[in-house]
Amino acid sequence: MKTIFVIFIAVFSCLIWASEFTIELSWDEFEGECNGFMSGSIGKDHGFVSGSGSEEVLDGKLVSIGEGMSMDANQVFKINSDEGYFTFWIKDKFADDDMNNDPSLIARAKPMISVYQGSNLIDLIKVPAGSGLACKVFTLDADSGELDTEIRYFPKSRIIVGRAVHAVTGDPLEDVKVLAIDYMKDSQMTVTDESGVFIFPVEIGQYMIKLSKEGFIGTTADIRMGADETPRELIAALSPEIKEFRIILTWGSRPRDLDAHLSGPDPDGGDFHIWYRNKYPIGGKDFLDRDDTDKYGPETITIYKPAVGSYYYSVYDYSNKSKKRSKHLSRSNATVKVYGQNKLLASFEVPANMKGNCWHVFEINESHEIIPINIVDFVKKEQNIQ
Structure with a gap:
């Protein structure tokens, strides 16, 4: 009996520790x-730790062990959670x-990062040479254990880096006027380059980013520079001026693939359900x-040819389509903006901390009113989304 109990404890311990991640940072000290920084989000809670000291946040789920505490690395971090996103x-x-x-300075030190899940090495990342004061190395989904290496150097730490793109083609937009307005209403202005990129040096605090370009409908975004002082990134999709309903979905780096779904009345009779697998022209337009x-x-x-009846718009998490209890969609930072009559008509953010693979966003009724639905649930087959 005692032997069985010991085996049970050993197996149980393995299950617990299998969900723990350890990140070891080392470099050429000569x-x-x-200095490593790790930020994390679990539900609505956010936090970060610095590798130079011993500290923990998110109720002990994100920990910096501090320097000099390991024979194998200069700095050690631990994630004691089986959910959340970490960078x-x-x-x-x-x-x-x-x-x-x-x-x-970073490139000269030749940093190397070892990532373990339990005792298993899941990735060894040697940061290549580059130029910048901050370097983004990877993002980690603690639920799936999926690690996305995304090495990118940034010229400074306290900056907002954005890219303006054409909402219909996805092409970068040059010469977009961009304003960054802080909580004191002080503003700075720049324009996007040929790649659609803009950069603002900022201090810790809240900022509103406003983008405008002739022939396009202006858009805004709210961004906060936190105490971690790591670069903030933004993708801004601008729609050409349009009188019909246009619906634009954007999200973060995870999940990789979200799909927009629209169902409604076909002007030629019957109903339609459009998504990436079911493209067909309605009134001669896709x-x-x-x-x-x-x-x-x-x-x-875009609803190019409206008909009498109600339209329903949803977002489907194709990357996690079979995971009934997944919160990936809810953590995606997905935003849906509805335009028409050359202006923004409505904006929706995905509900936080909800389980499911389908976000039912809104209805456009027969009076062309936008009625929020804003719930997340599980849909077994995407063709059944309504």
Whole structure:
């Protein structure tokens, strides 16, 4: 009996520790001094830790062990959670946006990151040479254990980096006027380059980003620069001016593939249900302007030829379509904006901390009123979405 009990404890312990992730950061100390930062989101809760000290956030689910506590690495981090999204960054300890802005410091230190799940090494990342004061290394989905290496150097730490794209084609938009307005109503202005990119140096605080371009409907986004002082990223989809209903879906880096669904009355009779697998012309036009399969969006649907009846719009998590209890969609930062009459008519954010693979967003009724639905549930087959 005692033997069985010991075996049970051992198996139970393995199950517990299998969900723990350990991140070890090391570098060439003769060439530089790196500092790791890990931020995490679980539901509506957010937090970050720095590798230079011993600290924990998110009720102990995200931990920095501190320096000098391991024989194998300079800094060690732990994720004691089987849910949430986490992002790992590297900075140089002595670099600063204002004083010491040498962009070669991180690369010279040759940082290397080992990622373990339990005792199993799941990735070994050698950061390649690059230029910048901050380097984004990877994002980790603690639920699935999926790690997405996304090495990108940023010129500074306290910046908002955005990209403006055409909502219908997905192409970058040049010469978009961009305003960043802080909580004191002070503003700074720039324009996007040929790649649609804009950058604002900012301080800790809340900012409203406003984008405008002749011939397009303006759009806004709210971004907060937190105490972690790591770059904030934004994809802004601008729609050409249009009188008909246009629906634009954008989201974050996870899940990789969300799909927009629209059902409603066919002007030639009957009903339709449009999504990426069911494209067909309605009144001579394909309502699905753009399908995006590689995160962020935009995914765009336009009701070019309205008919009498009600329309229903939903978002389906194709990446996690079979996971009934998944919260990936709810954590996707998905936003749906509805345009018409050359202006923004409505905006929706996915409900937080909900289980399911389908977000039923809104209805457009026969009077052309936009009626919020805004619930998340599970749909077994996407063709059954209504």
